[in-house]
Amino acid sequence: MLGGVRARIGQELFLRVAGPDGPKQAARIHGRPGPRWFEPDSPIGRVHGDAAMFVGGLRALLLQMLHPAAMRGVAEHSDYRGDTWGRLARTSTFLAVTTFGTADDAEQAVRAVRRIHDRVTGTMPDGTPYAANDPHLLKWIHVAEVDSFLRAHDVYGAEPLVGPDRDRYVAQAAEVARRLGVVDPPVTEAGLAEALASYRPELRATPEAREAVAYLLLRPPLPLLARAPYGVLVAAAVGLMPRWTRRPLRLPWLPVSERTVVRALGGLATGTIRWAMSPGRGERTGRAS
Numbered sequence: 001m002l003g004g005v006r007a008r009i010g011q012e013l014f015l016r017v018a019g020p021d022g023p024k025q026a027a028r029i030h031g032r033p034g035p036r037w038f039e040p041d042s043p044i045g046r047v048h049g050d051a052a053m054f055v056g057g058l059r060a061l062l063l064q065m066l067h068p069a070a071m072r073g074v075a076e077h078s079d080y081r082g083d084t085w086g087r088l089a090r091t092s093t094f095l096a097v098t099t100f101g102t103a104d105d106a107e108q109a110v111r112a113v114r115r116i117h118d119r120v121t122g123t124m125p126d127g128t129p130y131a132a133n134d135p136h137l138l139k140w141i142h143v144a145e146v147d148s149f150l151r152a153h154d155v156y157g158a159e160p161l162v163g164p165d166r167d168r169y170v171a172q173a174a175e176v177a178r179r180l181g182v183v184d185p186p187v188t189e190a191g192l193a194e195a196l197a198s199y200r201p202e203l204r205a206t207p208e209a210r211e212a213v214a215y216l217l218l219r220p221p222l223p224l225l226a227r228a229p230y231g232v233l234v235a236a237a238v239g240l241m242p243r244w245t246r247r248p249l250r251l252p253w254l255p256v257s258e259r260t261v262v263r264a265l266g267g268l269a270t271g272t273i274r275w276a277m278s279p280g281r282g283e284r285t286g287r288a289s
Contacts, residue, residue, distance in 0.1 A: 026096070034102035037176075043161055043169035047153045048099040051274040055266060056145075056152030057091070058237035061216065063144040065209040066245060067202060069130040069137055075208045077120045077132075098176045110179045117181070135183040140202075142177040142185055143195045146170060150189070151240050155263065156270045205248035213249050229269050236266030 038044050047053070065071050097109040120132035130137065150169060154160050161169055167188045174185035186192040205213075217234050220227075238251050239262045246253045254262075 029096050029101045029105070032102050032105065034104060036100065037103055037106055038099060038172055040100060042172065043165045044099055044172040046159060047149055047157070047161065047169055048095055050153060050157045050159075051270040052152045052156035052158075053095075053149060054233050054270060055156050055236045055240065056149040058216070058234060059152060059240050060145045060148035062213060062237060062241060062249065062251070063148060063245065064141055065212055066205060066248065067137070067140050067199070068204060068206050068209075069124065069134075070141060071206055071209045071212065072122060072124060072130060073120050073132050073137075074212070076122050106176075107179075110176070113180060133181055135181055138177070138180060138182045139185060139195065140199050142173070142180075142182050143192060143199075146173045146186075147192055147196055148240070149173075150192075152237075155240065156236065156266055158274060203248075205250075210250055213251070232262075232265045232269040235262045236269070239263065239266070 040049070065074075094109050094113060098106045101109070114133065117132040117138075121130065123129055132138075146169075150161070150166070170189055170192050171187040174182075174187050177185040186195045217238075220230060241249075241251060243253065245251065
């Protein structure tokens, strides 16, 4: 009985992020023969193939919203309310293909994303133009993601990276970033921290960002069964956000609870997803698309 409920919760969250075609795409990504950019047991495969990515992905979205140009692009060129899960599924697919897919499929995925970026242009309220293919903006999206994935894996991953593997992960992620148009992405954990710090003067919470955060945290389109575990994943993601981001985005700051109750529940939630997606029960979460 409990095992059945646990499996249903894990499968529901998995399908929301991977999309309805997730299992079919997973078979193609992992089953198609050919050379890959990375070995599946390399640091990037271990991070992107773990259920902790559910927490890392939510944290990345929250952090990325703090750049006004990035948030403006999302608000003007995507329907994050009506297509929240579609956007997450496409992001999940891109990460899965570039991490685990054949080199040909990975190149094709990168070209598709670059074509989309070419169409995402506009003007900020002060008249300043923005473009999704701007290398500076692309770098912000990249470092926010890599930092979030690494931090989430440290806390909720089955096997956190240690020693040189941490720099190897950042360097491997940089290989994909360069192909997307990022100039000089960080290749070490120290370089990643420096890159993130360099963006601090540009970051602020716009009304669009606060609205998107409220929607993501409080009004996600989910069935009843998945709402409670989703709330736990959101709390885990918020718990990993830097303290300086809390007030601008109107996020709670409960340091004691975040280090105890939230981490315990977050570990249970990611463990449930990992269990539901384990061999014999389905594809691994990070191999969802």
